[in-house]
Amino acid sequence: MNPLSTIFLRGLRFVRNNPQIIYTLFLVVMIPGAFFFTSEQFLKVARENQDQLERNRIGMLQDVFVLFAREHINDVDYLHERILSITTENETIARFQILKKNAANEFVVMTSKDSSDLGGSFVPDPASAVLFISATGDPAHSYAAKFFIDGVRYWRSVRAITAAETMQPIAYVVTDVSMAEADAVALKNIRSAYIVLGFIIIFVIILLARQARIIDYATLYQKLKEVDQMKDDFVSMAAHELRSPLSIIRGYTEMLTESEKLSPSGETNLKHIDDAAVHLNHLIGDILDVAKLQEGRMTFRFEARDVSNDIKEVMDSFVRVAFDKGLALLYEKKTLPFISVDPDRFHQVMINLIGNAIKYTPAGEVHVTASSEKESLVIRVSDTGMGISAENQQKLFQKFYRVKSAETEEITGTGLGLWITSQMVKTMHGDIAVESIKGKGTDFILRFPIVKETPTQ
Ligand code: ADP
Secondary structure, eight states: HHHHHHHHHHHHHHHOTTHHHHHHHHHHHHHHHHHHHHHHHHHHHHHHHHHHHHHHHHHHHHHHHHHHHHHHHTOOOHHHHHHHHHHHHHHTEEEEEEEEOOTTTEEEEEEEEEEGTTOEEEEEOOOHHHHHHHHHOOOOOEEEEEEEEETTEEEEEEEEEEOOOOOOOEEEEEEEEHHHHHHHHHHHEEEEEEEHHHHHHHHHHHHHHHHHHHHHHHHHHHHHHHHHHHHHHHHHHHHHHHHHHHHHHHHHHHHHHHHHOOHHHHHHHHHHHHHHHHHHHHOOOOOOOHHHTTOOOOOOOOOOOOOEHHHHHHHHTTTTHHHTOEEEEOOOOOOOEEEOOHHHHHHHHHHHHHHHHHHHHHHEEEEEEEEEEETTTEEEEEEEESOOOHHHHHTTTTTTTTOTTTTTTTOOOOOHHHHHHHHHHHTTTTTEEEETTTTEEEEEEEEEEEEEOOOOO
């Protein structure tokens, strides 16, 4: 392969691997290109308008001039004076002459802005010759053409002066108007436009340099998301796979506990194994729930129900744990209005909140109340535990957030329970809030919309 095609192929591959280059090139070329195109168009139109105005002005000037030039055609001094007064007022007029044809059919300068031209002959170039022919054929109008002298643009206008009786051309007015001033203004504008264009290009390049970084960040973010997804997939797969060996461990621990051949120290050791297995089981359960909630795979079977029994069941399941810690568990069961929840998920929510209340309360009581407020059922899980500072309350419902303090150091947990709880409550159209005073206790407040009032008995 020849070196040129190798370079081309390499370039192509580079562009394919860095698609942001196309975008960059597009912006670098397109924005200044568009600006260049519009400014050129604008200047072209402005120049055309300026030319048109100038031609009209000279045409009108010639119209007026020929009227009295016809009457004073033999008064050369008077005409010269008039020409001088007109050209002094109109500085852009470079030539203002009256030409007459002599016997040899040559144009002779009869009077002129420049006295030095007087009596001299005027030899029109081909383009000007056309103007004279047109003005002869149509003496009622001026004819103009554009030409350049030493890089300066001029508009030359020719108009015939006709004899009053015959209406035949007897002389010609020739006017050259310099466009140097108008062009200088246009050039100045073009220059300023290009300076602005230069700044725009610099600005676009700076913007693109940043933009390229943003695109890199976006690609990086995409990759990170993919890695994060892979991590989530792996964690949930690993958690799943851990379940079976864990249930085998728990099964055998149970069998060993039931066999009476264990020494007291063996029993203690076995208790440690069982505690660790229970903890691991919780952890796996939480991880699997997080994965399910994040991927929207957690199913909810909604049911309108009075949850007083559900609360009672959960409270009862904690009697032993609370008793071991010396805590009072208080709940006064009463008929409640119906709310629409998934009973299993509602159980899980209550287990998390009551479990936490017991876990983070060294002494005192855990009190659960439920009552209707306006159109909601409000369930309050209150404890007299360690409480949570205002700062920590804000982060409480974040994934993996655990309050770090000397009091919580010894307490095991994953920091996932409250996140899972809040997600479940939200999915069940409820709301969760916390009220707490550090060192005094904590209230977790659940609010669910009432779907049906309890029928009065
Ligand atoms: P964990 O597994 O750590 O208990 P949670 O998400 O359930 O995770 O709770 C997050 C943190 O909130 C806990 O680590 C604890 O510091 C704090 N917390 C939760 N409930 C209470 C409570 N009733 N009293 C005091 N702190 C609590």
